[in-house]
Amino acid sequence: MIGSHFYHETTRDVVVAFGSIFNNIYLVRQNSDGSTSQTLKVPLAYGPKQKWLTRLSQDPNLNKAPSITLPRLGFEIIGLEYDQDRKMNRAIKVKKTTNTKATNELASSYMPVPYNINFELYAMSKNSDDALQIVEQILPFFQPEYSVTLKERPELGIVRDVPIILNDISYEDDYEGEFLSRRAIIYTLNFTVKFFLYGPVQSQKVIKSVQVDQYTDMPSVAVSREQRYSATPKPSTATYDDTDDFGFNETVSFFEDSKKYNPVTGNDEWKVMMFLMRF
DSSP states (O other): OTTSSSOOOHHHHHHHHHHHTSSOOOOEEEOSOOOOEEEEOOOOSSSSSSHHHHHHHTTTOOOOOOOOOOOOOEEEEEEEEOOGGOOOTTEEEEEEEOSSSSOEEEEEEEEEEEEEEEEEEEEESSSSSHHHHHTTGGGGGGGSSSEEEEEEGGGGGGEEEEEEEEEEEEEEEEEEESSSSSSEEEEEEEEEEEEOOOOOOEEOOOOOEEEEESSSTTTTTOOSEEEEEEEESSTTOSSSSOOOEEEEEEEEEOOOSOEEETTTTTTEOOOOOOOOOOO
């Protein structure tokens, strides 16, 4: 039910993965003879572009202590939506064992829910050449998508390639005040990231043995059992894992007594029968 706490940090991991793609872009400026005069790494931050424009308009000459430098990159989330086209059977469970010396449990969760998260990436510069250098280092990798690998659920052993799709690009040239004032050239790239959200992960002990008592009729009619079927892994050290290749020890026992298995004590016990005799 809704209300039981769980938090897998899936959306946070997607945001970090998206930002890491653009965290290693450099800008090279050259002299008239073709030699390199300056090489700088373009800073990246999470935040809306309106904040940067406000900073420029409040101090167009940047006489105060700098809190923003150009060129720079920024990105932010602009929307989150359910993806009906990638819907899977929600009744299916994903299972994985945690086989350690301390624990041997089975972790399970229902199939994840597909969502799309929309990002906007801003490339801001004060001249056109710097902005084009940044954009041209990004566009060739998106045709129109670029995939990153995420460990979505480490406890379930789920690793997935997450596609990041480039939707469109827009351009704007903002002049604040007169033409001699501070200028901002902005390229805006819109992306869609297709990922999955998981519900709570439950853990339970791995079943290592099965025992079934069989009757010729309903227990209320046939009070005595006829046979017992039991099964255990072969070898007994086998674990639940897709890489395990093991069989089962199957045993069938026949009875003519009136004992009945007690699930509380785990033993076969005589069933106490009460007879009423009329005199």
